[in-house]
Every structure is written in C-alpha cells, then in structure tokens.
Amino acid sequence: MKLPKLAFIFLLLGCVVVYLTYVKRRFDSRASPLSKQHLQYTTKVDQHKRPTSAEVISDNFQYGIMFDAGSTGTRIHVFQFQMEPNEAPKLAHETFKAIKPGLSAYADDPDKCKAGLLQLLEVAKEVVPAGLWASTPLALRATAGLRLLPGEKASHLLDKVKAVFGESPFRNGPESVSIMDGTDEGVSAWITVNFLLGGLHGSETPTVGMLDLGGGSTQITFSPQDEKTIQTSPIDYVTSFRMFNTSHSLYSHSYLGLGLMSARLAVLGGIEGQPASNQELVSPCLAPDHASEWEHAEVVYKLKGQKAGEPIYDSCLSKVEKMIYKRVRKAEEVKDMEFYAFSYYYDRAVDLGLIDEKTGGSIKVSNYIEGAKTACKNMEAGAGDNPFLCLDLTYISVLLQELGFPQDKEFKLARKINDVETSWALGATFYYMESLRAH
Incomplete structure (x- = not known):
C-alpha cells in the first residue's frame, strides 16, 4: 500500500529530528563528563583567590594537606596542584589558616588540642572536593615547640593528633604525624624555594642554596x-x-643552639635551659648604661651593659667570635x-633599612658588618631603640663568614x-x- 506523499515527507522529517537529537546528546555527554567524583576547582593567576565551583574543572588536579605545628601556633596549608604527564606539578592554589596557641601548650592535657585540629580539618573539607578526600594525603609536621618538650609529653600529643587524623576522611x-629535625626543615x-624558582622542573634552571636563621637553630x-x-663532608651533612x-x-645541616635567640643568650653569658636565678648578665654588646629584663624560652634574664672601655663593636665582636x-x-x-636567606637574616636587613619589608631585596655580608658597626657606635651615644641590634648584626656577620661566605x-x-610563602x-x-608514591 502506498503512503500519501505528504505523510512520507513528515515521516522523513521526524527521522531527521530524532537523529539530530541523539547526536546532540552524545556530543554533550562527551564534552561535559562532570560527576561528583571529578568535580575539582581551578584558579586563575591570583593564587590567593578562593576558587569557586563556577571556575571549572579538570581531571588533572591533586591536593595535599600539611599541618605546620610550630611553637606559637598551628597552621594548615591546603595545596592544589596541576598535574601533567612526565612533568613536575604546578601549584594552582594554596589555602592557609592559622590558630593559636601551638600544640605544645596542651602538653599537660593533650585532649584539649582536638578542637583546634578539627577546626582546621573543616577548612580542608571545604576546599578539597569530597570525591577526592580518600586520595588526598594529610600530614602534620611539628617543629621547635615539640622538640623542646620531654619525650613522653611530645609522644602523647602526637598520639592524640594521630587519633584525630585517623577519624578524618583524608x-x-x-x-x-611526626616531629621534624632541623635537617628535614x-x-x-x-x-620549596627551588620549586617556586623553577629549579626542580626538569629545566636547565640551576638550583639555589638556602640559609635560614631561626630563634633556636640555623640551617644551610x-x-x-x-x-x-660531598667526599670531605661528615656523612650526616649529605x-x-x-x-x-x-x-x-644535598649538603644540609642544622646548627642547634646557633639560632639568633640562642646565640644572643650565649654571647650575653647565659646557659640555655638553666634558670637565671637573680644573676645579672653583664655584656659589652649592650650600651654601657643599659639595664633591662629579657625573656627567652620562658626564662627571664636581667641584663646590664658593661662599663665603657674599648669601642663596643670591637668588644662585642671578640665575644661573638x-x-x-x-x-x-x-x-x-x-x-x-647563588643563595636565598630567610627569617632573621631578612628581619635584621629590614631593621637596617636595606630592603623593603614586603618585597625583600638583596644584601651583602659587608652590609651586615657595616650595619653592626653603626648600631654599636650609636649605642655608645645612647641612640637606638633596639638594645640588641649591635649584638644581632655582629653575630649574623660572623656566622656568615664562618659558613664560608666572603x-x-x-x-x-x-x-x-x-x-607564595x-x-x-x-x-x-x-x-x-x-x-607515598615510592611505597
């Protein structure tokens, strides 16, 4: 039986519409494979801008969560990395939050540290897509605050952290969870420095050295x-x-007791970890008429300047050496x-007015030497707001030369x-x- 010509045309058009609808759906499904398991955030050039779900989305991202448990506070870093085959990762975004006090403040009652840890873990849950929680590594590294605690107290705190982490979805x-030693730091x-400068990306960019001067230790x-x-260095330096x-x-060593605050105490004549009693520490590195109290590692020391004699810089230099x-x-x-220097190297350069506090800059060993001479000379005239600037700059200049820098x-x-910090x-x-990959 023959179909009317008009019916045939409608049938043909219907088939075309059905076919085009099918093709469109297939194309859309391939172009937008978004599921809860693959939903991730990407960022633009501004690394401090919080990503939003509208800033879509790629499969080649990975997250890492690091807790920095320092002496004065605990900080969380949530890093988002862009991963490409056979290439070093690229840092796409960092989320950061800090709370006080540090873990060591809970040494006598470890259970109290749980609330702060949970608060920081909530930050990670907000940033990392839920489908990636189980594959996102979570770690805590403790530094000076826990290193100084008696072993048993530190262990109890770390056990509490492990218990909290064990209940997390990461x-x-x-x-x-562990305590870092100075070399690990x-x-x-x-x-960090060489990754940010591109020296670890498989390029021809040479790596740079790193100097850090903390309060209790210094690293090179x-x-x-x-x-x-390598052949002539002690085995634990390499x-x-x-x-x-x-x-x-790497050649890496941490000199415990040679951080700026510990060195300051040693030059002043005090002994780390021993009560000061009521004894005064008299030093030629202070102004002759100086008298004050100084707290270090929860011990209060009475300080007094030495009577005027030879120039303060020369007397102080002798003590430091x-x-x-x-x-x-x-x-x-x-x-x-080429070396980058951080922490108190940076702070004292700011004090000298040689670098901008926000943007940094460059400095020579000779700048620290001349700065020390000027600060010490000013103390002889009673000028200057920082009673320790002469001592600190003298110590930094000697330390750098002892490490091998002209x-x-x-x-x-x-x-x-x-x-990036x-x-x-x-x-x-x-x-x-x-x-984790190696295992």
Whole structure:
C-alpha cells in the first residue's frame, strides 16, 4: 500500500529530528563528563583567590594537606596542584589558616588540642572536593615547640593528633604525624624555594642554596657542584632523595643552639635551659648604661651593659667570635653559588633599612658588618631603640663568614616567591607525597 506523499515527507522529517537529537546528546555527554567524583576547582593567576565551583574543572588536579605545628601556633596549608604527564606539578592554589596557641601548650592535657585540629580539618573539607578526600594525603609536621618538650609529653600529643587524623576522611597512616629535625626543615625549605624558582622542573634552571636563621637553630642547604664537598663532608651533612623523577644530593645541616635567640643568650653569658636565678648578665654588646629584663624560652634574664672601655663593636665582636669558635663548618664552594636567606637574616636587613619589608631585596655580608658597626657606635651615644641590634648584626656577620661566605657575597632576601610563602610546608608536602608514591 502506498503512503500519501505528504505523510512520507513528515515521516522523513521526524527521522531527521530524532537523529539530530541523539547526536546532540552524545556530543554533550562527551564534552561535559562532570560527576561528583571529578568535580575539582581551578584558579586563575591570583593564587590567593578562593576558587569557586563556577571556575571549572579538570581531571588533572591533586591536593595535599600539611599541618605546620610550630611553637606559637598551628597552621594548615591546603595545596592544589596541576598535574601533567612526565612533568613536575604546578601549584594552582594554596589555602592557609592559622590558630593559636601551638600544640605544645596542651602538653599537660593533650585532649584539649582536638578542637583546634578539627577546626582546621573543616577548612580542608571545604576546599578539597569530597570525591577526592580518600586520595588526598594529610600530614602534620611539628617543629621547635615539640622538640623542646620531654619525650613522653611530645609522644602523647602526637598520639592524640594521630587519633584525630585517623577519624578524618583524608589519606593518612603511620608516617603522617611526626616531629621534624632541623635537617628535614632545611631540605623542605630548599625544595620549596627551588620549586617556586623553577629549579626542580626538569629545566636547565640551576638550583639555589638556602640559609635560614631561626630563634633556636640555623640551617644551610645547597646542592653541591663539587664532588670534593660531598667526599670531605661528615656523612650526616649529605642527604639524597628523589623528586619529580630526578635524584638530588644535598649538603644540609642544622646548627642547634646557633639560632639568633640562642646565640644572643650565649654571647650575653647565659646557659640555655638553666634558670637565671637573680644573676645579672653583664655584656659589652649592650650600651654601657643599659639595664633591662629579657625573656627567652620562658626564662627571664636581667641584663646590664658593661662599663665603657674599648669601642663596643670591637668588644662585642671578640665575644661573638669566642662563642662561635669551631662550632660551624666552612663549605668552600658556597662563595660561588647563588643563595636565598630567610627569617632573621631578612628581619635584621629590614631593621637596617636595606630592603623593603614586603618585597625583600638583596644584601651583602659587608652590609651586615657595616650595619653592626653603626648600631654599636650609636649605642655608645645612647641612640637606638633596639638594645640588641649591635649584638644581632655582629653575630649574623660572623656566622656568615664562618659558613664560608666572603664579605662581598650577595644574598637574595624574600618572604614570597611568585606570591607564595617560602616556608618549608610546600617542600614537606612534596616530600611526603613522593614517599607515598615510592611505597
């Protein structure tokens, strides 16, 4: 039976419409494979802008969560990395939050630290897509505050952290929670700096050395170019690791007791960890008419300047040189390498007015020397608001020379590189993620 011509035309048009609808649906489903499991955030150039769900979305992102448990507070860093095959990751975004006090404040009642940890974990839950929680590594690294606690108290605190982490939805295990030693801190900071500068991305960019001057310890870390440095250094000064499919050998050492506050106490004549009683510490590094109290590591010291004699700088220099004598090892090749310096190196350069507090800059060893001479001279005239500036600058200038840096050596000083904080947290996150892959 023949169909009317008009009916045939309608039938043909219907088939075309059905076919086009089918093709469109197939195309849409392939172009937008969004599911809750793959929903991730991406960011634009501003790394401090909080990503929103409207800023869509790619499969090649990974997250890492690092808790920095310091002496004065606990900080969370949630890093978002863009991952590409056979390439080093790129940092797409960092979320940061800090709370006080530090974990060590709960040494006598570890249960009380739980509330703060849970508060910071909520930050991670808001940032990391729920479908990726189970695969996102979570770690806590403690520094000076827990290092100084008696072993049993520190262990109880860490056990509490492990219990809280164990109840979280993020990936964690036996190595997730630990106390960093000084060398780990130095290596992690070196990784951070060189990652941000592009030296770990498989390019021809050379790596830079790292100097950090904290309150209780100071670190030097660099990648030796001269085999003699590795051969002649003590075995515990050299460490090797693999990062982004490349092996690295580093010279890294932390000098405990030579951080600026500990060194200041030693030069003044005090002894770390011992009660000050009522004894006055009399020092030529202070103004002759100076009298004050100074608190360090929860001990209050009475300080007094020495009566005027020879110039303050010369007297103070002699004291500093005696204190540091044979406590620091020289590394010959550092004089020819580029170095970045952080923490109190940075702060005292700001005090001298030689760098901008926000943007940083460059400084030479000779600048610290001349700054020390000026600060000490000003104290003789009773000028200056900082009674320790003469001592601190004298110590920094001697320390750098003892480490092997000549007076004309220039350092770069920075708190941020490419708008990212130069802390050890980023490097420690990479280091932990690499160890998980290795296992």
